[in-house]
Amino acid sequence: MNPQPLIAVVGNPNAGKSALFNALTGARQKVGNYPGVTVERHVGRAILPSGAPAELIDLPGSYGLDPNSPDEAVTRDVLLGRQQGERLPDALLIVLDASNLDNHLRFALQLIALGRPTVVALNMVDLAKRDGLELDAAKLEAELGVPVIETVAVRRRGISDLLGRLESELGHQRAVHGKDLPPPDLIHLQKRAREVAEAAILRETPVRRITHRLDAVLLHPVAGPIILAAVLFIMFQAVFAWATVPADALDAGITSLGNIVGNALAAGVLKSLVVDGVFAGVGAVIVFLPQILILFLFILVLEATGYLVRAAFLMDKLMHSAGLSGRAFIPLLSSFACAVPGIMATRTIDDPKDRLTTILVAPLMTCSARLPVYTLIIAAFIPNRAVGPGIGLQGLVMFLLYIGGIAGALLAAWALRRSVVKGRGGAFMMELPKYQMPRLVDIALGLYQRALIFLKRAGTIILGTTIVLWALASFPQAGPGQKQSEVSIAGYIGSAIHKVVAPIGFNQDISLALLPTMAAREVAVSAIGTVYALDASDEGQLTSLEDRLASRWSLATALAYLVWFIFAPQCISTIAVTRRETNSWKWTGFMVGYLFVLAYAAAGLTYWTAVAFGLG
Amino acid sequence: MNAAQPAQAFAIPLDSLELGKRAHIQSIDWAALEESAARRLRQFGFDEGVTIEALHLGPFGRDPLAVRVGRMTVAIRRAHARAVHVVPIAK
Numbered sequence: 153m154n155p156q157p158l159i160a161v162v163g164n165p166n167a168g169k170s171a172l173f174n175a176l177t178g179a180r181q182k183v184g185n186y187p188g189v190t191v192e193r194h195v196g197r198a199i200l201p202s203g204a205p206a207e208l209i210d211l212p213g214s215y216g217l218d219p220n221s222p223d224e225a226v227t228r229d230v231l232l233g234r235q236q237g238e239r240l241p242d243a244l245l246i247v248l249d250a251s252n253l254d255n256h257l258r259f260a261l262q263l264i265a266l267g268r269p270t271v272v273a274l275n276m277v278d279l280a281k282r283d284g285l286e287l288d289a290a291k292l293e294a295e296l297g298v299p300v301i302e303t304v305a306v307r308r309r310g311i312s313d314l315l316g317r318l319e320s321e322l323g324h325q326r327a328v329h330g331k332d333l334p335p336p337d338l339i340h341l342q343k344r345a346r347e348v349a350e351a352a353i354l355r356e357t358p359v360r361r362i363t364h365r366l367d368a369v370l371l372h373p374v375a376g377p378i379i380l381a382a383v384l385f386i387m388f389q390a391v392f393a394w395a396t397v398p399a400d401a402l403d404a405g406i407t408s409l410g411n412i413v414g415n416a417l418a419a420g421v422l423k424s425l426v427v428d429g430v431f432a433g434v435g436a437v438i439v440f441l442p443q444i445l446i447l448f449l450f451i452l453v454l455e456a457t458g459y460l461v462r463a464a465f466l467m468d469k470l471m472h473s474a475g476l477s478g479r480a481f482i483p484l485l486s487s488f489a490c491a492v493p494g495i496m497a498t499r500t501i502d503d504p505k506d507r508l509t510t511i512l513v514a515p516l517m518t519c520s521a522r523l524p525v526y527t528l529i530i531a532a533f534i535p536n537r538a539v540g541p542g543i544g545l546q547g548l549v550m551f552l553l554y555i556g557g558i559a560g561a562l563l564a565a566w567a568l569r570r571s572v573v574k575g576r577g578g579a580f581m582m583e584l585p586k587y588q589m590p591r592l593v594d595i596a597l598g599l600y601q602r603a604l605i606f607l608k609r610a611g612t613i614i615l616g617t618t619i620v621l622w623a624l625a626s627f628p629q630a631g632p633g634q635k636q637s638e639v640s641i642a643g644y645i646g647s648a649i650h651k652v653v654a655p656i657g658f659n660q661d662i663s664l665a666l667l668p669t670m671a672a673r674e675v676a677v678s679a680i681g682t683v684y685a686l687d688a689s690d691e692g693q694l695t696s697l698e699d700r701l702a703s704r705w706s707l708a709t710a711l712a713y714l715v716w717f718i719f720a721p722q723c724i725s726t727i728a729v730t731r732r733e734t735n736s737w738k739w740t741g742f743m744v745g746y747l748f749v750l751a752y753a754a755a756g757l758t759y760w761t762a763v764a765f766g767l768g
Numbered sequence: 769m770n771a772a773q774p775a776q777a778f779a780i781p782l783d784s785l786e787l788g789k790r791a792h793i794q795s796i797d798w799a800a801l802e803e804s805a806a807r808r809l810r811q812f813g814f815d816e817g818v819t820i821e822a823l824h825l826g827p828f829g830r831d832p833l834a835v836r837v838g839r840m841t842v843a844i845r846r847a848h849a850r851a852v853h854v855v856p857i858a859k
Contacts, residue, residue: 215811220804252839255813338810363841364823371824371834465843469828472845478832502804579805579848580832583812584841 156207157322158239159198160230162263163247164256165213166585168275170194172247172305173210174594176315181210183601191226191499193238200319201312209241216338217262221502231266243269243322245314250280250287250302251586253352257345258338260296269321270298273314277302279586284357292352306591363458363586370459376466383459384485387450391443391489391520398442406435421626429622432678434615440490440674443520444606445599447489451482452598456590461582468580474562475569477501477580480510484561487517491726493602495733502579509565509573511733512743515721516561518554521673522717526553528677532698533710549714556718560750572742621668642667656716656752657709657759657768669722676722708762712755719751780856783833783849785822791854793818800851809848813838820854 161176163169173181177196194210211230212223219225226235233240246263248256264270274289293300299317303310369375410431417423454460460482468478479501487494494514501507534546569575624642631639638647643664650663658666665679681697701710721727721744731740762768779794793816798806814820814837823841824834831846 215808218807220808220811254838255840258811339815342813342815367824367834373825373827377827465832465834466827468843468845469826469831579802579808580843580845581805581808581812581848582843584834584843
């Protein structure tokens with residue numbers, strides 16, 4: 153049997169390519185990765201009018217066949233049949249933004265010259281009309297020599313026509329102009345693109361474009377930053393407030409499921425592995441799913457409307473002064489929920505040095521996993537009193553910890569760009585696309601894919617490390633009169649760690665918890681709880697944990713521990729994703745090393761200062 | 769300096785074009801741009817003779833610039849805009 157025909161969906165960024173891809177394939181799509189490069193591979197299945205299936209591949213948006221970024225290199229290599237693990241597409245579906253013809257035609261002409269069976273989707277014709285443009289698809293078809301179908305992807309207009317034309321074109325080999333890349337004579341291409349566009353545009357009525365009017369407000373030098381700050385404030389409010397209910401429900405669900413499974417198992421090593429290892433460890437991470445999904449909901453909506461690029465525009469100068477680019481704004485923003493998706497989002501940064509710097513500082517953003525730790529320590533040590541009208545001391549400390557992370561990231565970026573990642577800053581060149589209403593289905597699909605990626609990670613990397621840590625903490629098993637936390641391998645490692653961290657005020661309990669905390673930061677809470685509880689009675693550990701902390705730690709130790717958490721890279725998933733995205737153990741090791749050094753120095757400074765003020 | 773410049777006077781660097789004003793691109797000092805930046809500008813449709821309009825400035829340090837080139841709005845940094853010489857269109 154013949155394999156399904158492969159159709160590549162290709163076009164400029166912001167041509168509405170992904171919306172068209174979603175409309176053609178529905179939910180029948182998969183997100184993967186190209187081997188060796190960190191570029192996402194989106195494939196899906198469409199049903200052609202004859203009922204035969206076809207495989208569609210959504211190639212990264214590109215401005216031409218001369219790549220500027222790893223994404224664009226993949227697009228070129230797939231189109232030329234050079235991409236490892238991808239067969240040469242049987243047909244091309246070129247997506248053109250109807251209101252940006254002159255520009256998008258340049259790439260389209262290059263693509264048509266490849267000589268593959270081709271259909272052009274003249275997309276977003278409704279927005280072009282809104283902009284006062286009247287187009288003639290038949291004229292465009294005559295000029296280009298390939299079928300042109302008008303589409304409005306977000307309203308599924310033209311989709312069945314498109315599939316029909318694709319199927320009939322699949323059989324026809326067009327005159328092939330040679331297998332290799334045509335010489336990219338940009339000046340000639342540009343001229344021809346303009347001619348074709350002129351022929352296809354029937355009328356152009358100048359209208360005040362909606363995008364223009366919105367930008368006058370959203371990019372206003374005063375109103376713009378204020379609106380951005382308000383949007384971010386609402387977003388963080390939502391991440392931390394709306395997530396509580398689903399997160400608690402998830403937590404309760406995982407706990408009771410763990411109990412049910414635990415009760416079904418006989419007491420012993422297996423039960424301990426399942427309950428203490430798998431459910432406690434992986435469960436601690438999965439409860440962050442609601443926060444991550446809410447954050448991504450905001451990011452996906454803001455991205456789909458076109459606002460996120462404006463945010464990057466507003467922030468570019470500030471980011472640039474720290475040695476980053478405006479494009480780093482989005483990844484760093486995501487890192488407030490979790491550095492893992494944040495680091496993955498750096499893929500959109502063209503410049504390799506900008507990208508590396510962004511990855512290296514992303515773990516400094518206060519991710520949601522630090523919150524349980526901050527909350528516990530602050531509740532135990534910082535008195536709940538007002539320091540001003542409406543400002544509580546506890547809230548102020550929390551705010552300072554966030555600011556500490558941001559300031560740390562900017563300073564680290566600044567220092568990195570002057571030392572190990574030296575070099576000219578990359579450019580900031582971005583298209584500001586038209587504002588658009590996001591389509592619910594596209595957002596839902598995006599969220600679903602994010603959730604799947606996160607859960608897969610929890611089921612693999614996090615599950616694996618959790619089991620290893622559980623084993624270290626459980627063996628050898630304590631005999632009568634011995635403490636499990638002291639005789640286990642983890643206990644010995646903890647004692648060794650204590651020798652190193654004693655100078656910065658960390659006691660034996662903290663040292664014991666540092667190793668399991670490497671799995672994920674929030675594990676610190678349960679690990680400290682375990683240190684106090686596992687050895688003795690199990691009861692009331694969380695209610696009295698704050699009191700126990702307050703009686704056993706000095707304020708100086710507590711403050712040092714808080715500051716430690718701003719910097720310390722205690723998250724195995726972040727380390728793993730850094731390795732994957734930088735494709736380098738050297739840079740991963742460097743990141744872990746420099747963050748631990750910073751954490752040690754900052755915690756030490758805090759401790760010694762506090763002791764000097766008599767808080768020891 | 770570009771050789772084409774003295775012949776047609778009044779060319780100014782793009783970063784001094786007044787907001788809301790339209791201009792023609794007279795010349796682009798490609799040699800002053802790093803290769804990737806030059807390629808991106810070309811892909812955005814920056815070319816001699818193209819109409820360009822200054823739209824917005826970044827709120828901090830009046831950088832970057834948002835300009836309309838052809839039918840597209842793009843953001844570029846001031847440092848790159850300096851390499852683009854434009855002749856304002858009289859109203």
